[in-house]
Amino acid sequence: xxxxxxxxxxxxxxxxxxxxxxLTVAVDAGVIGLVGANGxxxxxxxxxxxxxxxxxxxxxxxxxxxxxTQTDQxxxxxxxxxxxxxxxxxxxxxxFVTHLGRMSGLPKTTARERASEALRHVGLYExxxxxxxxxxxxxxxxxxxxxxLVHDPDLLLLDEPTNGLDPAGRDAMLSLIxxxxxxxxxxxxxxxxxxxxxxxxxxxxxAIEGGRLLRADRISSMTEASDILAVEVADGTDELAxxxxxxxxxxxxxxxxxxxxxxxxxAYDRILHAVTDLDLNxxxxxxxxxxxxxLFTTKETADV
Amino acid sequence: MxxxxxxxxxxxQRYEGPRLGRFAMQQALYVHGLRAAFxxxxxxxxxxxxxxxxxxxxxxxxxxxxxxxxxxxxILTYTQFTVQMNFLIIFFAAIVAPxxxxxxxxAGTLPLYFSRPLRAADYVIAKYAxxxxxxxxxxxxxxxxxxxxGAFTTKDGFKGVWNELGDLLPGWxxxxxxxxxxxxxxxxxxxxxxxxxxxxGGIVAVFLVTTPIVGVLxxxxxxxxxxxxxxxxxxxxxxxxxxxxxxxxxxxxxRFGPVYGIEAVSLIVACLLILLxxxxxxxxx
Numbered sequence: 001x002x003x004x005x006x007x008x009x010x011x012x013x014x015x016x017x018x019x020x021x022x023l024t025v026a027v028d029a030g031v032i033g034l035v036g037a038n039g040x041x042x043x044x045x046x047x048x049x050x051x052x053x054x055x056x057x058x059x060x061x062x063x064x065x066x067x068x069t070q071t072d073q074x075x076x077x078x079x080x081x082x083x084x085x086x087x088x089x090x091x092x093x094x095x096f097v098t099h100l101g102r103m104s105g106l107p108k109t110t111a112r113e114r115a116s117e118a119l120r121h122v123g124l125y126e127x128x129x130x131x132x133x134x135x136x137x138x139x140x141x142x143x144x145x146x147x148x149l150v151h152d153p154d155l156l157l158l159d160e161p162t163n164g165l166d167p168a169g170r171d172a173m174l175s176l177i178x179x180x181x182x183x184x185x186x187x188x189x190x191x192x193x194x195x196x197x198x199x200x201x202x203x204x205x206x207a208i209e210g211g212r213l214l215r216a217d218r219i220s221s222m223t224e225a226s227d228i229l230a231v232e233v234a235d236g237t238d239e240l241a242x243x244x245x246x247x248x249x250x251x252x253x254x255x256x257x258x259x260x261x262x263x264x265x266x267a268y269d270r271i272l273h274a275v276t277d278l279d280l281n282x283x284x285x286x287x288x289x290x291x292x293x294x295l296f297t298t299k300e301t302a303d304v
Numbered sequence: 305m306x307x308x309x310x311x312x313x314x315x316x317q318r319y320e321g322p323r324l325g326r327f328a329m330q331q332a333l334y335v336h337g338l339r340a341a342f343x344x345x346x347x348x349x350x351x352x353x354x355x356x357x358x359x360x361x362x363x364x365x366x367x368x369x370x371x372x373x374x375x376x377x378x379i380l381t382y383t384q385f386t387v388q389m390n391f392l393i394i395f396f397a398a399i400v401a402p403x404x405x406x407x408x409x410x411a412g413t414l415p416l417y418f419s420r421p422l423r424a425a426d427y428v429i430a431k432y433a434x435x436x437x438x439x440x441x442x443x444x445x446x447x448x449x450x451x452x453x454g455a456f457t458t459k460d461g462f463k464g465v466w467n468e469l470g471d472l473l474p475g476w477x478x479x480x481x482x483x484x485x486x487x488x489x490x491x492x493x494x495x496x497x498x499x500x501x502x503x504x505g506g507i508v509a510v511f512l513v514t515t516p517i518v519g520v521l522x523x524x525x526x527x528x529x530x531x532x533x534x535x536x537x538x539x540x541x542x543x544x545x546x547x548x549x550x551x552x553x554x555x556x557x558x559r560f561g562p563v564y565g566i567e568a569v570s571l572i573v574a575c576l577l578i579l580l581x582x583x584x585x586x587x588x589x
Contacts (some may be wrong), residue, residue, distance in 0.1 A: 085412050
């Protein structure tokens with residue numbers, strides 16, 4: 001199911017700053033990574049989807065609704081977790097999330113029930129009756145996630161959810177997002193400038209840079225195996241390179257590794273023979289995968 | 305922090321029930337704001353000042369009612385009560401308005417509100433209504449106690465109670481006008497800063513710093529200037545409007561009564577419009 005469709009979406013701010021330029025994507029349900037450097041236009045995109053900003057050109061549809069004219073319907077189905085600190089220190093998480101549940105149109109008792117449910121799902125139990133001011137950054141991020149979840153949205157928009165978390169907190173947050181996307185049946189757009197972390201949990205990825213679409217695709221097709229073999233030996237890399245070239249293989253060096261094009265399965269045998277002939281310790285011989293990070297280093301793949 | 309996935313984990317439940325409209329959200333925000341004004345659902349610290357002010361005003365009302373029942377003379381009318389309590393109301397507004405608005409600005413909560421169906425206008429209306437109700441309750445409840453004192457000690461039976469009620473209702477009306485004006489000004493000032501202390505100081509300043517201007521204008525040798533002096537300060541403006549509407553404040557307005565009425569209304573409307581414009585801007589952040 002396609003949940004977000006944009007067509008030539010453009011946003012130019014008053015000062016002539018172009019935040020989004022001609023963005024055309026169609027996104028399927030699931031966990032979606034929205035990746036780009038700071039200032040790439042991620043937050044602008046999210047705000048347009050929430051109907052907080054009107055696009056200067058092009059169109060956007062969320063659940064086939066127009067956020068500009070059907071703002072209420074869109075917002076009722078979307079949960080938003082902002083990047084910045086947004087929690088008052090002097091109320092308990094339970095009260096705060098209940099209040100925001102009511103602000104999403106839940107009746108009083110339902111709001112209370114769903115607030116404690118949401119807090120439980122993000123991993124806050126007894127702590128939820130304590131004042132937010134005393135929470136750790138990790139717990140605050142969880143409260144922010146819970147308030148986005150309280151009204152049972154169909155889509156979550158998370159702006160830098162791992163901001164300020166330690167590595168363990170990051171992992172916990174990412175696995176939580178993964179669970180929400182896969183077990184709860186809620187689609188999630190995760191905004192991040194750290195490609196490495198969203199790559200792990202996303203089904204598909206939208207990469208933007210300077211407001212332009214770099215690539216939008218499913219992760220599986222981005223990281224598909226390429227036909228290059230990576231060979232790494234303990235030492236004697238130079239000798240091996242020479243030996244491989246003798247055997248008619250084209251070798252390129254990449255740090256401690258040798259990259260060999262995989263023309264046929266025979267290449268494996270030739271490499272193995274060369275290694276045994278030289279009596280070297282083979283550390284690694286594998287088919288190389290494209291890392292998504294290559295999207296940003298080489299722009300060949302950009303199909304704008 | 306506990307780990308997810310304990311024994312009682314029954315999994316995520318989707319919500320199929322009713323979703324209420326913007327009016328219900330506005331109401332919820334109003335009730336939330338009114339409770340917050342008196343520190344309900346907040347820490348004990350947040351309760352001290354509102355209830356202190358409320359306590360003093362109740363005390364004054366009880367004393368006024370008691371004295372009246374003993375000596376049989378009205379020492380404080382309902383409208384005079386509102387005016388006499390001016391400083392306490394300013395104090396109350398300076399505490400409550402920042403609680404209602406500055407707090408959300410400070411904590412950055414507004415994006416959470418405005419990413420929901422709630423609009424800037426809903427937010428402003430709910431907060432304004434909450435503030436008006438809080439100030440009105442602060443005045444109206446003591447006034448009602450004074451009424452009870454008067455009604456139970458009346459010697460004219462039912463007619464006395466009826467007369468007393470005839471005094472109370474304009475008194476309540478005057479308190480409402482006071483609430484509308486004070487709430488508008490204090491919310492506007494509070495919405496300009498996230499720092500509660502600054503907001504409180506600003507509110508007190510707006511109400512009190514303007515007072516000397518009234519003093520200067522009143523002492524000028526021009527009758528017109530004297531009669532228009534009360535325009536310069538909101539508390540005096542309130543008194544002047546009360547006078548124009550038939551109150552007994554012993555001040556001289558001459559033919560400028562309507563001017564005060566117009567200024568009061570324009571002041572309230574202007575405050576609300578500026579507030580709305582401000583939150584329109586914040587909402588599209």
